Amino acid sequence: xxxxxxxxxxxxxxxxxxxxxxxxxxxxxxxxxxxxxxxxxxxxxxxxxxxxxxxxxxxxxxxxxxxxxxxxxxxxxxxxxxxxxxxxxxxxxxxxxxxxxxxxxxxxxxxxxxxxxxxxxxxxxxxxxxxxxxxxxxxxxxxxxxxxxxxxxxxxxxxxxxxxxxxxxxxxxxxxxxxxxxxxxxxxxxxxxxxxxxxxxxxxxxxxxxxxxxxxxxxxxxxxxxxxxxxxxxxxxxxxxxxxxxxxxxxxxxxxxxxxxxxxxxxxxxxxxxxxxxxxxxxxxxxxxxxxxxxxxxxxxxxxxxxxxxxxxxxxxxxxxxxxxxxxxxxxxxxxxxxxxxxxxxxxxxxxxxxxxxxxxxxxxxxxxxxxxxxxxxxxxxxxxxxxxxxxxxxxxxxxxxxxxxxxxxxxxxxxxxxxxxxxxxxxxxxxxxxxxxxxxxxxxxxxxxxxxxxxxxxxxxxxxxxxxxxxxxxxxxxxxxxxxxxxxxxxxxxxxxxxxxxxxxxxxxxxxxxxxxxxxxxx
Amino acid sequence: xxxxxxxxxxxxxxxxxxxxxxxxxxxxxxxxxxxxxxxxxxxxxxxxxxxxxxxxxxxxxxxxxxxxxxxxxxxxxxxxxxxxxxxxxxxxxxxxxxxxxxxxxxxxxxxxxxxxxxxxxxxxxxxxxxxxxxxxxxxxxxxxxxxxxxxxxxxxxxxxxxxxxxxxxxxxxxxxxxx
Numbered sequence: 001x002x003x004x005x006x007x008x009x010x011x012x013x014x015x016x017x018x019x020x021x022x023x024x025x026x027x028x029x030x031x032x033x034x035x036x037x038x039x040x041x042x043x044x045x046x047x048x049x050x051x052x053x054x055x056x057x058x059x060x061x062x063x064x065x066x067x068x069x070x071x072x073x074x075x076x077x078x079x080x081x082x083x084x085x086x087x088x089x090x091x092x093x094x095x096x097x098x099x100x101x102x103x104x105x106x107x108x109x110x111x112x113x114x115x116x117x118x119x120x121x122x123x124x125x126x127x128x129x130x131x132x133x134x135x136x137x138x139x140x141x142x143x144x145x146x147x148x149x150x151x152x153x154x155x156x157x158x159x160x161x162x163x164x165x166x167x168x169x170x171x172x173x174x175x176x177x178x179x180x181x182x183x184x185x186x187x188x189x190x191x192x193x194x195x196x197x198x199x200x201x202x203x204x205x206x207x208x209x210x211x212x213x214x215x216x217x218x219x220x221x222x223x224x225x226x227x228x229x230x231x232x233x234x235x236x237x238x239x240x241x242x243x244x245x246x247x248x249x250x251x252x253x254x255x256x257x258x259x260x261x262x263x264x265x266x267x268x269x270x271x272x273x274x275x276x277x278x279x280x281x282x283x284x285x286x287x288x289x290x291x292x293x294x295x296x297x298x299x300x301x302x303x304x305x306x307x308x309x310x311x312x313x314x315x316x317x318x319x320x321x322x323x324x325x326x327x328x329x330x331x332x333x334x335x336x337x338x339x340x341x342x343x344x345x346x347x348x349x350x351x352x353x354x355x356x357x358x359x360x361x362x363x364x365x366x367x368x369x370x371x372x373x374x375x376x377x378x379x380x381x382x383x384x385x386x387x388x389x390x391x392x393x394x395x396x397x398x399x400x401x402x403x404x405x406x407x408x409x410x411x412x413x414x415x416x417x418x419x420x421x422x423x424x425x426x427x428x429x430x431x432x433x434x435x436x437x438x439x440x441x442x443x444x445x446x447x448x449x450x451x452x453x454x455x456x457x458x459x460x461x462x463x464x465x466x467x468x469x470x471x472x473x474x475x476x477x478x479x480x481x482x483x484x485x486x487x488x489x490x491x492x493x494x495x496x497x498x499x500x501x502x503x504x505x506x507x508x509x510x511x512x513x514x515x516x517x518x519x520x521x522x523x524x
Numbered sequence: 525x526x527x528x529x530x531x532x533x534x535x536x537x538x539x540x541x542x543x544x545x546x547x548x549x550x551x552x553x554x555x556x557x558x559x560x561x562x563x564x565x566x567x568x569x570x571x572x573x574x575x576x577x578x579x580x581x582x583x584x585x586x587x588x589x590x591x592x593x594x595x596x597x598x599x600x601x602x603x604x605x606x607x608x609x610x611x612x613x614x615x616x617x618x619x620x621x622x623x624x625x626x627x628x629x630x631x632x633x634x635x636x637x638x639x640x641x642x643x644x645x646x647x648x649x650x651x652x653x654x655x656x657x658x659x660x661x662x663x664x665x666x667x668x669x670x671x672x673x674x675x676x677x678x679x680x681x682x683x684x685x686x687x688x689x690x691x692x693x694x695x696x697x698x699x700x701x702x703x
Contacts, residue, residue: 127622136657146657148621175626178605180573180586183623204622205577208658223652230581230677274584277591293591300588310679311581520580523622 004034007042010079011072018077022397023246023459025078035083036091039068043096046073048373051470051486052093052103054111056139058457058474058482064088064113069459069470073373076395078459085113092118099376099491110137110210122159125203125523128152136211143211163189163197171505175204182519186508193504198497205523213483218244218318218453218473221480225471226313228485229521231271234263235464236471236485236521237316242397243473244318245451246458253446256320257398258438262333263312264398264462265431265438270299271465271516272380272424278513279421280351283360291347295340302336305329320448334439340432348425361418365499365511369415375498376491379467381515384423385415391463399438406437417514453478464488466516487521546593553684554599560691561600564698565611569601572610572634576627576666577617577659582644582677586614589680596684607633616677618646618659619666631667641671641690643683648672 010026018024030038051069058065061084068081083090092115094100104115105124112135115121126134129148135141163170168191175183183204189197209228213221218241225240226233238260245252252260277292300310306329307315315321351357371377372387382389390409392400410426412419457474467488474482492515499511561569573586589596590603604610607630619627631640642663645651649672650661663669673686 125622129621129624141657143656145655145661146621148624175623176574176607176630180583180590180603182575182578182580182583183626204620204626205575205617206620206622206658207577207618207653208656211658212653212656227579227652230579231584233581290592293588294593297588297591297593309676310585311677313676518580519575520578523577523620 004037004041005030007038007047007070007079007081008045008072011047011075011077014077015072015075018075020396020401021076022242022395023078023461024076025080025459027080027082029082029084032083032086036093038081039093039096042070046373047071048073048376049093049097049099049103050078050376050468050491051472051484052100052107053472053484053486054107054113054137055474055482055484056111056137058082064111066090066107066113067472068093069472073389078395078461080459088113090115092116094118094120098374099494102490102494109135111135112138125206127203127206128156128158132156136208143208143214158201160187160201161189161197161199167191168196184519188505188508190505193506195500195503195505195508198500198508200493200497202493202519203523205520207520207524209485209524210483213480216480217478218475218480221483222317223314224483225485226316227520228524229487229489229518230311231274232267232464232466232469232487232518232521233311233313234260234267234316235462235469236487238264238398239460239462239464239469239471240473240483241316241318242460242462243458243471244453244475246460247456247473247475248451248454250319250449250451252320252398253443253449254399255324255443255445256447258442259321259325259447260316261398261400261403262435262438263307263315265434266299266303266306267312268431268465269428270296270303272428273299275513275516276348276421276424278516279361279417279510280357282510282513283357285351285354285357288347288351288354288357291343291350295343295347298336302333305332317448318453319451320446322448324447330439330442334436337432337435341429344425344428351421358418360507360510361421361514362416363414364417364507365503365514367415367495367499371495371498375494377467377495378488378491379463379465380410380420380423380427381467381492381495383410384412384419386411386413389468391461391468395461397460397462403434403437407434417510420514457482466518466521467492485524487518489518489521493517493522547681550594550681550684553681553688554596557601557684557688557691558599560688560695564691564694565600567600569612570604570610571601571612571614572604572607572630574607574613574615574627574630575617576615576623576647576663577620577653578644578646578677582616582647585677585680585683586616586643589683594680594684601687607631608635610634611637611639613638613640613667614643615640615663615667615669616643616647617663618650618653618661619663620659622658624660624666627663627666639670639690640667641673641686642669643673643675644677645674648674651676 066083171188185201273296280289472484
């Protein structure tokens, strides 16, 4: 039998050395002939394809390289399999790793690399208005306005899956929705009131985040990372800066790490509060939702006091923070949070005491545990389905390694909307406790290391409120050559197509809110 | 009489908790705005929000306007579900190519007279995305814009302040038109 690269052994051999490190990555190159066998050997064995992206002119290979980012549950290291392409075409792995489906379509749009044997070859983020042969992430395209197509040829039109049969009808929803929400299209196939199939079409908000970062210095690019998703500003800014700092092997002052962690946890609090309010609003219980909105508004105001921005924009930079948080503001935060847990409890108690609300949340929108690895479902959505993953523990970064004994992963088993509600409520309390803990031990001193940007590439993983966000940065001549972002939302959106099956259409908004998916963070 | 009250206690109107947390400036602006909305828009200003490619922070602030701290419905401002019910289109984002058709259709679906307010730097002039491949670079590239509210994103207070300014302009326009 032919000997192929044993990816599983790479996990086994390097995991111990990688413990307590955020991103100890083993890059391994697999020859094209062995590629499918090497990946088939690990498929279904607790190995998750957490990202797949393309880089042009990477590591002295002038053409395209595909990077398959693999995570194995309970192993500390990450394996990135690099696949050097001789021509812009490769075999699809989507049947081995279903999460590859969107990744491959993304690569085809961005780089023109095709996957002839893929089961879904439709466009992803470039809509029909973009001309044929346009691939914005290629190096030969300079970022500038493009001329879009006035008329779209019939054969370029996007085709949705058709479900036919007696009594089946379709409900097209969006991109413009009834509420104040972001745009996306949902195509329901319905029998009576029950959802038989859902196909989502995202990427209406594709703004070209990755290309925009190219050619910028890391300092200039922080604001780009911040605008990936407005309510994940801190998580994305920290993830981006961590990748840059890893590249230069920079040590960050302790105080900066502590303050960053405080900001990350505040972000989790207000993000979860927004979801919980949203879930309750979507079952039309406005009175019950109001206390959550009140708390969230107060946190946004606190953000302004701490950082000068209600969304904490502009404070995180490579090397630490752009400015210190004054002691007075820290005291104010500490004081404000004193009765926070009590107030949250009274808000959640009023929900738990309302049987008509619980009736809507319970058994609704179940995400099956088996889907978590296949689709790389992450964050509270995975934890509520009984999968104990949390990047803060599994790949601790910043100072999470030092404080992980203070709290634990919040797990639920049923995977319905109520479980996600519960997990989020518990995580808010954890975050409040962590912030208190950090404030009581806050170091004095520097908040930023003067840093020299070094060339190289690096991966970073951060547990954003919605789940794990992945950033990969390649720096050449002090400027960003390639910036890859994969947010938790990008993965979790695919979960919703499964979570809604067998539910009724009016429960869709509720299921959607319980997953709290960022459209901006997906569409990039 | 006392018995009567006791008997019908259930049917007396409930008293909502007194809200102590509102800001003075916002309340003042709000009451001015209410008077303006009363005279210019016949007591109700219907706003349709449209995201054409923002980073979603502006949406959160727009949503906040309807939450207890601000609760702009008190001032006659409602966020409506359809452009067909709207006086004002509040647009965020730099108008991505993928959203362009939807933006045009949404604007076309509004009855006249109609106004467009661009909210946030991206909608005002493209922001950091200006001149790049995926966006048109500002709402006014696609539809006529009557008011721009810059910010990354503008806060609820800033949005209300700008709306008040806009009403002042409209009321001048109205008096001029009548005289």
